[in-house]
Amino acid sequence: MISCDTCVVRNRAICSSLDGDEIKALNAIGRRRTLTPGESLMWEGEDSVLVANVIEGVLKLSTGTEDGREQIVGVVYPSDFIGRPFGSTSGHGVTALTEARVCVFSRKDFDAFAREHPSLEHKLLQRTLAELDRTRRWMLLLGRKSASEKVASFLLEMSERLVEPGCIETPGQPLRKFALPFSRQQVADVLGLTIETVSRQFTRLKADGLIDLPSRREVIIVDREGLAAEAG
Amino acid sequence: MISCDTCVVRNRAICSSLDGDEIKALNAIGRRRTLTPGESLMWEGEDSVLVANVIEGVLKLSTGTEDGREQIVGVVYPSDFIGRPFGSTSGHGVTALTEARVCVFSRKDFDAFAREHPSLEHKLLQRTLAELDRTRRWMLLLGRKSASEKVASFLLEMSERLVEPGCIETPGQPLRKFALPFSRQQVADVLGLTIETVSRQFTRLKADGLIDLPSRREVIIVDREGLAAEAG
DNA sequence: CGATGGTTTGAGATATATCAAACCTCGTGG
DNA sequence: CCACGAGGTTTGATATATCTCAAACCATCG
Numbered sequence: 001m002i003s004c005d006t007c008v009v010r011n012r013a014i015c016s017s018l019d020g021d022e023i024k025a026l027n028a029i030g031r032r033r034t035l036t037p038g039e040s041l042m043w044e045g046e047d048s049v050l051v052a053n054v055i056e057g058v059l060k061l062s063t064g065t066e067d068g069r070e071q072i073v074g075v076v077y078p079s080d081f082i083g084r085p086f087g088s089t090s091g092h093g094v095t096a097l098t099e100a101r102v103c104v105f106s107r108k109d110f111d112a113f114a115r116e117h118p119s120l121e122h123k124l125l126q127r128t129l130a131e132l133d134r135t136r137r138w139m140l141l142l143g144r145k146s147a148s149e150k151v152a153s154f155l156l157e158m159s160e161r162l163v164e165p166g167c168i169e170t171p172g173q174p175l176r177k178f179a180l181p182f183s184r185q186q187v188a189d190v191l192g193l194t195i196e197t198v199s200r201q202f203t204r205l206k207a208d209g210l211i212d213l214p215s216r217r218e219v220i221i222v223d224r225e226g227l228a229a230e231a232g
Numbered sequence: 233m234i235s236c237d238t239c240v241v242r243n244r245a246i247c248s249s250l251d252g253d254e255i256k257a258l259n260a261i262g263r264r265r266t267l268t269p270g271e272s273l274m275w276e277g278e279d280s281v282l283v284a285n286v287i288e289g290v291l292k293l294s295t296g297t298e299d300g301r302e303q304i305v306g307v308v309y310p311s312d313f314i315g316r317p318f319g320s321t322s323g324h325g326v327t328a329l330t331e332a333r334v335c336v337f338s339r340k341d342f343d344a345f346a347r348e349h350p351s352l353e354h355k356l357l358q359r360t361l362a363e364l365d366r367t368r369r370w371m372l373l374l375g376r377k378s379a380s381e382k383v384a385s386f387l388l389e390m391s392e393r394l395v396e397p398g399c400i401e402t403p404g405q406p407l408r409k410f411a412l413p414f415s416r417q418q419v420a421d422v423l424g425l426t427i428e429t430v431s432r433q434f435t436r437l438k439a440d441g442l443i444d445l446p447s448r449r450e451v452i453i454v455d456r457e458g459l460a461a462e463a464g
Numbered sequence: 465c466g467a468t469g470g471t472t473t474g475a476g477a478t479a480t481a482t483c484a485a486a487c488c489t490c491g492t493g494g
Numbered sequence: 495c496c497a498c499g500a501g502g503t504t505t506g507a508t509a510t511a512t513c514t515c516a517a518a519c520c521a522t523c524g
Contacts, residue, residue, distance in 0.1 A: 063372045065464055071375040073368040084365070086358055091365045118350035125357045126318055132364045133316070133323045135371070136305040137295065142374035143424025144301040147512070184471060192375025194513055199472055216471070216521080232297055379480070416503060426481055431504055448489080448503070465524100472519065481511085487504065494497080 002032050007103070012079035012165065013053045014127060017119040026120075029109040035059075035096035041082065041104075044093045051083030051110045057100025058162075058181040061092045062189065072190040074135065077161055081127055085111050097181040142192050145232055150191040151201040152230035155211065159221055177220045184216075205230070234264050239335070244311035244397065245285045246359060249351040258352075261341040267291075267328035273314065273336075276325045283315030283342045289332025290413040293324045294421065304422040306367065309393055313359055317343055329413040374424050377464055382423040383433040384462035387443065391453055409452045416448075437462070 004010055004023045015023060035041060035057070042050060044063055054076050061074035061082075073092055076082055084090045085107060105113075114121050141153055158180065163172040182190065188198045205211045210227045212220040221227060236242055236255045247255060267273060267289070274282060276295055286308050293306035293314075305324055308314055316322045317339060337345075346353050373385055390412065395404040412419070416434075420427045437443045442459045444452040453459060 061368070063368065065372065065376060067464070069376040071372040073371045084361065087361060087365070091368060115354070118353065121350065121353055121357055122347070125353055125360065128357065128360045128364060129316065129319060132360060132367060133319070135364065135367050136293070136323060139305045139367070139371060139374060140295045140297065140303040142371060143303040144297060195471080196473085196514085197512060200512095203472075232299075427503080428482085428505085429480060432480095435504075467524085468522085470519105470521085472517105474517080475515090477512105477514070479510105479512085482509070483507090485504105485506080487502105489500100489502085491500090492498085494495105 003027065007055065009053065009055055009079040014081055014120055014123040015053065017123040018117065022117060022120075026105075026113060029113060030103050030105045033102050033104050035100040035102065037096055037098055039096050041094040041096070041102065042090050044091065046090055048084040048087050048090045048107050050104055051081070051085050051107050052102040052104045054078050054080045054082060055101040055103055057096060057098045057102075059094055059096050059100055059102075060186065061094055063092045070189045071192065072186065074131070075161075075190070079165075080131075081124060083107060085114060085124070097186070147191075147193055147197050148201050148204065148230055149232035150193060151187075151198060151205065152210075152227050153232070154187065154191055155205075155219060155221065156224075156227060156231055158219070159224075174224070175221075176224075177218065180217045180219055235259065239287065241285065241287055241311040246313055246352055246355040247285065249355040250349065254349060254352075258337075258345060261345060262335050262337045265334050265336050267332040267334065269328055269330055271328050273326045273328070273334065274322050276323065278322055280316040280319050280322045280339050282336055283313070283317050283339050284334040284336045286310050286312045286314060287333040287335055289328060289330045289334075291326055291328050291332055291334075292418065292422075293326055295324045302421045303424065304418065306363070307393075307422070311397075313356060315339065317346060317356070329418070379423075379425055379429050380433050380436070380462055381464040382425060383419075383430060383437065384442075384459050385464070386419065386423055387437075387451060387453065388456075388459060388463055390451070391456075406456070407453075408456075409450065412449045412451055 004015060004027050007015070010016065015026065018026060032055075041052065041059070056078055059076050059082065060072050061076065062070055062072045064070040082094055082102065114124065141150055145153065156174070159174040159176070159178060162175055162178045165172060180187070184198050185195045188195045191198065202211075202213060205227070206213050208226075210221075210223045210230065212222055214220065236247060236259050239247070242248065247258065250258060264287075273284065273291070288310055291308050291314065292304050293308065294302055294304045296302040314326055314334065346356065373382055377385065388406070391406040391408070391410060394407055394410045397404060414422065416430050417427045420430045423430065434443075434445060437459070438445050440458075442453075442455045442462065444454055446452065
């Protein structure tokens with residue numbers, strides 16, 4: 001029997017709005033699930049049957065065109081909420097980038113539960129508003145920034161979002177060194193570029209001494225100032 | 233003294249969640265405001281002091297870079313909600329594209345009211361979720377579509393969103409003919425293109441017989457099928 | 465060790481941006 | 495009523511960032 005008491009995101013996810021009895025009720029309709037890298041939790045255009053909380057790992061939200069072009073429209077981290085409550089279809093697929101653990105609910109069960117718990121809906125609203133803000137900021141990047149600005153912005157955002165939030169009180173410094181949860185192709189799909197352009201920008205930023213790349217997936221931000229300038 | 237009873241969006245905006253007494257209370261903390269084309273209701277980065285409902289007209293949400301590049305990150309229509317409740321700053325400016333009427337609230341007053349009326353927060357959540365869906369779909373366009381696909385998609389979306397929703401029951405056909413609330417430059421700022429590229433795509437679509445352009449601001453969709461094919 | 469999948473590098477093609485000029489449209493004032 | 499001016503738009507010529515195609519490279523894993 002799983003329990004929310006020991007859940008590492010208990011105090012950060014939307015669950016934090018619930019008291020002991022309530023969380024017990026929510027626990028009763030949810031279940032844990034583990035995902036391996038590349039495994040999908042839902043697919044674009046599919047009926048919205050599930051929603052979930054991310055406990056551990058990083059997942060991508062993505063859409064594509066008929067002819068196979070792909071765009072990553074969101075990236076979610078521990079404590080983030082996944083899925084489309086109160087809606088019929090999910091507009092994007094959800095796929096694990098790393099090993100991931102999620103807390104899954106039937107959408108209908110969750111909808112009903114949420115409607116009876118305004119404080120939960122309030123948390124969900126806050127999260128959704130914040131995500132909308134972030135998404136709109138990303139539109140500026142997609143529509144108006146150059147390749148080098150895109151890559152620099154991306155690396156800075158990564159260094160900020162990958163911090164393990166040991167405690168909400170201490171927001172934590174952005175990371176100097178981190179492991180990218182993305183392949184080069186996936187970075188390209190986030191930024192609306194090709195894999196070759198992303199690769200060239202990485203090597204250029206390295207040549208310019210702004211970053212270092214110990215291995216394919218590792219990034220060290222050597223000159224954060226300079227990188228920020230590059231990000232436009 | 234204004235009244236919500238006669239408000240044309242009373243049954244579509246988030247207000248539709250409230251009963252007679254509640255709407256009276258909401259009415260008491262709101263006021264009407266008229267905007268002329270080009271007039272702004274809020275600015276990027278500014279403290280989030282206002283929120284509002286759109287009663288009439290079309291407004292753009294936009295951000296920009298230091299060096300003056302602009303990106304329109306959203307377009308709002310009658311019954312849509314504007315502003316950032318439960319947050320400190322608004323991430324984008326809000327500017328009227330046409331004559332517009334809005335119902336304005338102090339953000340703090342609205343926040344307090346919303347927290348006491350879960351049904352209102354629920355409506356707001358629904359709207360925010362829908363807007364997030366739409367915004368993410370737009371990211372695919374910005375990141376992965378060609379100029380012609382962008383323009384074609386844009387015209388189709390316009391023809392769908394500009395329908396006057398006389399009644400919620402009858403969603404209404406997309407329009408064959410409509411007046412663009414955007415200048416060419418603004419279309420460019422929506423699509424992440426330059427004004428010249430937008431202009432060329434318009435003339436090409438016209439030359440190909442997919443659309444007609446009686447005047448600068450008017451569009452007729454001649455071949456919707458063809459335009460949809462062009463939209464990718 | 466050799467095969468495999470992802471990544472980097474290179475050379476060339478192309479869509480879109482940039483710069484510049486001509487062109488409407490509409491309001492204003494003579 | 496017409497000429498003028500201003501702002502927005504279209505069209506043209508050229509530049510360039512990014513894409514495309516292709517080959518070399520490198521890590522990982524059997």
